[in-house]
Amino acid sequence: MTRPLIFILAGYYGINGAYLLLLPRHFYDHVPGVVLSGPYNPHFIADIGLIFLVSAAALGWAGWAKLPGLALFGGGWPLLHGLFHLRLWLTRGLPLDRVAASDWLGVILPALLVALAAYRLKEARA
Numbered sequence: 587m588t589r590p591l592i593f594i595l596a597g598y599y600g601i602n603g604a605y606l607l608l609l610p611r612h613f614y615d616h617v618p619g620v621v622l623s624g625p626y627n628p629h630f631i632a633d634i635g636l637i638f639l640v641s642a643a644a645l646g647w648a649g650w651a652k653l654p655g656l657a658l659f660g661g662g663w664p665l666l667h668g669l670f671h672l673r674l675w676l677t678r679g680l681p682l683d684r685v686a687a688s689d690w691l692g693v694i695l696p697a698l699l700v701a702l703a704a705y706r707l708k709e710a711r712a
Contacts, residue, residue, distance in 0.1 A: 592707065640663070644657075649707075
């Protein structure tokens with residue numbers, strides 16, 4: 587189940603990166619909580635899209651070649667991004683709103699899953 591999970595997460599991050607690059611204004615206007623982070627900045631959104639594409643490529647390669655170190659590298663950005671969103675949720679007072687649901691389902695949970703998958707890939711190779 588570990589490799590399929592890595593491939594699913596690679597696909598998820600690849601789609602997310604493409605969304606950020608191809609439809610930056612739509613992303614800014616429609617993803618809950620994004621407008622709260624500051625004014626629309628297409629350059630910044632494109633930078634994040636590129637980072638997600640690198641993560642997706644590294645995760646896909648790691649899953650194919652069974653390389654736990656590369657899986658950890660590919661999951662590094664999503665994991666740090668997820669921890670950042672977890673901190674934002676904590677500083678917001680743990681609300682159960684649309685922004686929290688988007689953060690948990692779209693950012694935090696996938697980040698935790700990619701960390702778990704990288705760890706399990708390492709264990710499978712041992």
